[in-house]
Amino acid sequence: MKVIGFDVETHLIEDGLLTPPLVCATFAGGRDTLTVARKLSAGLTPEEGAFAEMPNGTWELLTSAQQAEATLLELADEVDVVAAHNQVFDWAVMVNENPALLRLVFAWLESGKLRCTKVREMLIAIASDNFKFDNRVNKNPGRFSLAHCVNVYFRKDISASKKDPNAWRLRYHELDGVPINQWPRGAKAYAVEDATWARRVFLAQSEPAKLDQGWVVRPNGEVVNEREQMAADWCLHLMACHGVRTDRENVQQFEAYVRSEAAKADVAARTGGFLRVNRCKACGGTGQVGVVPRLMPCTSCQGMDDMACRAAGVYKSRAKKPFTVAKDMKRLKAWVQHGYGGNAPQTDKGNVKTDNDALLGSGVPVLQAYAAGKEFSKLLDTYVPVLWKGVDQALTSSPNVLVRSGRTSWSKPNLQNPPRKGGFRQCFVPRPGKMFASIDYSGLELTALGQVCLQFFGHSTLVEVINAGQDVHLWFAAKMLNISYEEAARRRAAGDKDIKAKRQSAKIANFGFPGGLGVSAFVQYAEGFGVSLTFNEAETLRNDWLAAFPEMEEYFDMMSSAGNYGDFTIKQVASDRLRGGCHYTSACNSFFQGLAADGAKAAMWSLTKECYLDETSPLFGSRIWAFIHDEFLFEMPEKWAPEAAKRAEQIMVREMKKYTPDVRQEAPPALMRRWYKDAEPVYDRFGELVPWEPEQ
Template identity: 25%
Template sequence: MGTLLKTNMWKGQHLKCDGAFGFDTETTMIEPGMIPELIVLTFSDNKRSYIVSPDMVGAWVEMIYLSGCNIVAHNVAFDYHVVFAALKYVEEIRMWKAMVEQNKVWDTMILDFLVRLANGEEDGPLRPKSLSDLSEHYLSVKLDKSLQTEWTKFLGQPMEDIPDEYLAYALKDSAVTRELFNELHPVAVHISNHNNCLIDMHGPLTHHTQVKGSIALTDCSRVGIKVDTEAQQNIGVEIKLQINDIVNWLDSNYPALFKRDVRKKFAGKLMYNYTTGVPAIDSKALRVYLLNIATELKLRDKSIPKTDKSGEITTSADYWSEHKHVFIQHWQDMTTKAKLLNFVEQIKTERVNPRYQALVRTGRTSCSKPNLQQMPKAQWFRKLFVPSKGTKFIIADYNAVELRCLGAICKSRFGFSQLARTFYEGIDPHAYTASSLSNIPFAEFMSLKKSDPEKFKKFRQSAKAVNFGVPGGLGAKSLMEYASASYGVSMTLDEAKEWKNKLVTEVYPELSRYLFQDVLGALCFNLQCGADEVCDAFNLRSAGVYAFSPIQDVVSGNMRSRKGTGYTGAFRRHVWNALSKINKDSSLEMPLRSQRGSPSLRRRIFGNTVVTLTGRVRGAAEYTESCNTQFQGLASDGAKLALYAVSQLYPVVAFVHDELVVEVPDDAPETHGKVIESLMNTSMDKVLNGFVRSEVEWVVSDTWSKT
């Protein structure tokens, strides 16, 4: 027996709680669809660390539970399921689950993510950080992870056979986790208190809700979803044939578009990009074709976005898809189908086990390998996924959940909300909006559902685009583009302006306050200065949104305005000097002195700090981000609570934002559907705080399709 086993072995004794126990598990290798087997568990208080053998894990759970102490791990969802699988008795399992329900389980990975999200100092996708990264950042301690994947050889071996160097490695991880908790927990609580967040139910910065979500998502990934392999092969062949037809058409009508092989043996043949499955495109030829199309469509050259580096016209699908032309249609169709083929070919087994990230900037989740959340909704494609033998799918999602969350936010913040009232009275919010935008009394408009269903459907679809686009902070031009791309709704710029104004002043007047853009307030908050100081420094007579546009351009690093007018060197120096003069935030001193603009710096200086009703904080958010985050993040928190609740009773095989795909026994699926509906409504109502009631819609299906 090694020295560490003699001195650090936990033998079942009761230990006094000093706030929290850090813990970590060492396991066999991770395989898709499997929970790794536990080899050793270590845990630490603020004074010393202990080793727990697999046969003592049940006693350890009982000791922790009865002590009332918190436990903390890094990526706790992994360790939670490892311990769960190692428990033998029902009472041990009950106590282990109860600790999550009682919010006694903490995660340093999630705490760090939430703190960084609140600080808003990072650009690009926000990703979870490893224990070793955080240890070095917060504690200046480097962790040697070379032994991380070498534990399988000790499976089934006596604890005495594990060398001290391995045990020291395991003990170090739990001790570092405990120290990280000491660093991160007070910061998270401070940020929550500073932003007047309620933390009792959801924890500091919604930590407790994210823990439940991560535990459920890890289980969802492990369970996976069954694939009909025959359908997969047929769909793959069909997509390839469709791509081939599109490529032949493009090659015949636009012969310079694709790159061709110049080698003698293959001269003239198309050069395929084997990642995308389509021929490689000659970017110069593509731009020539697009310029010709722009001339044909009478697009002004200044209206076409240019790339930052080369200044050439954009080849972005987001821009060109707005314009109707046969070339653009085929080009975009080829790109879309190539992505679809890549998705299908990623599926290598009879059961897909995607990876979920429990939290991104908006508060939502993400999915990869494969990304089920971006899967086409077409029935011909979704028949790929089928329930296990002896089960049916319950496909359940929320009705207009983001609008319900928006209504709850407005009711909470302003004391009134016509949108919330609409839901309370059981009125379809899209029909309500449509009747107002079309100047038809509501009762008369609803009668169109029978007398003129096509007209009813058309007006309601237009209203749907407005209802979902405007609350996200879209301007009239962006609303027009969004309506066309997302809902197939055509509207003129004047109509977009009129409908947006009517929505926020007449239909749901609370939205005018919700969408108010307080640029001055954000600037004062970020620079820790007063409004008078800002106005004096820049000689502003008004503090409207447009008054700050030139200042924001300079801080972003733009040399010209959106209209193409150049900013003089004197003006740019004045902006930097004025900002430096009024700034009282020490962390911004050097960036302002350097006078080097960037989008990141603009976010820090002009970005908003937004808080969800559940208490999550997002710092340095752009205007549209701050509008979207509040209701998207709130809906996501409710959906995560629902996912956790449902996963305690049924295997959830897929999760897409507010949709759950659940396997239930096929003998009485409707009974189980009602249970799932109740669990989902109860969970979402916890974040709506009684201002609005949630509503769940569900179907029983033999494939992942509602039709």
């Protein structure tokens, strides 16, 4: 197998620009490609490139931006694999330089010519239980950098050159347009280093590896499931590059709402006497004296702030440092202990927990108000600044193709778990002449769970209900009420409140129990949906659920047996991807979450190809800007959005059926003029899809 390493150096990434201008490209190879490398280097002038040949037959080639494409194409024709680390960045930069390369990148990804050492390492780490903490080097792998991979396979630390703020890594814009033969030696050396290491890491990763459950790396050097994940990685990066815009007026409204809610944390802290607002010795600066919960206002400072206390003569400050408002942790912990009747949850070191879960579960209103306000303070820091970036330019986020379950994640901002309150989603708007489309699978994780059960046990009541076209939540609600599905449907249509409440309980059960939640954990889970259950009520609900779906007893028994001797490894249905280090609940979740993710990623690839390449498709010219596990968010040309949305629905169902062939799949599309959580399909009197609008 002939392999070359590839890397690019560019201007710095900027807000709204994930494809900065190219400065140079670098290539690295071995003896099997030395002849073609010599030939290519001979055709370059000293101003255009630099070539180095090592005694062991390996070589390195640095080319200017102007020569990068031609060199790449000639080398790629001669090899089986072009290896790069975080390759989606490199290929997006190259495509930005010449859009004609786009079709070739898709083809090369499909054929397996392009390989990403980062994605490969993530898959290997997931299989070997080194994803969260890498036992091979006793370090957290972080974002699986090239430096981490080099450390894993060669026990060499190259991180210093990556972290140095004066390193050439951040300065190549200074060399844009400068002839290669005028570059400093350090700039040349750093540029070729990543291509060299990418090739060496790829070859090290290609060593066959097999566990009892199956292959991690096949005999041909291919990591199981790498092509599918690399394809999805490319699609996600294209989403990030395209980005999305935000609306100034709505961002202002969201910020105002978040600021007002965040301020309530300080109000609650003052009320509870666990916020130090001054230097008063009588009350410790909290404005409250006494013992929790019997606190009284301090008569000395009356809760005034530091400046007011000094002005009123409460005390004279001789401190050199300015006063800073801070929490009184001792009193906060006292409130938590009070809320839990002296049995407050504790940290591993035996301290009273004061995290938001502990505060919200305390039952103490002042602590719950404080926790709620703190959550909004986080939104103020993490979401508001990012939203403002999208007002004047595209908001480019950071998707991640793979976590241990096989799902994706998202950051800067987290579009997969956005704030529910304050109108966050409504801040996102399509560009002029465009329209948003939301297309999500109906009950995807339940359909995947049903397919998994069919695969393992040969039967599934869940699949029977889904294939009958029935609402699974309503079906289970009818079971619990001992009435027919038809009667439950009729009563729901009539607005029956009992049916609505019972269906909500059924929905929470259908979402919560498949992942292996115990009764106590389920009580807390239900609280997140605004439903309060006693332990006995939750236990009854679980027993009813298991009776309704008997295959789940077998499912849970299988997981329990697998974990008899500690953590274990599972083999994913359909993709054969392995996940090591599983325990009971992670295994329960991974089988159906992983299958759903694999099917959605297959759909992502087909959708993206039509959006970018197929000029005969209604989807051509549309762009996906976010993927939320079971939902794709599109920006479509308004004039053919109905046809494009319908085509996307067809592709999504077709691709998911390849992974869940025995279960009915649906993916109804909805059009909208800004991002709405509640958007649903709306059709005009001619049967054409039209934008959903909220009720005024």
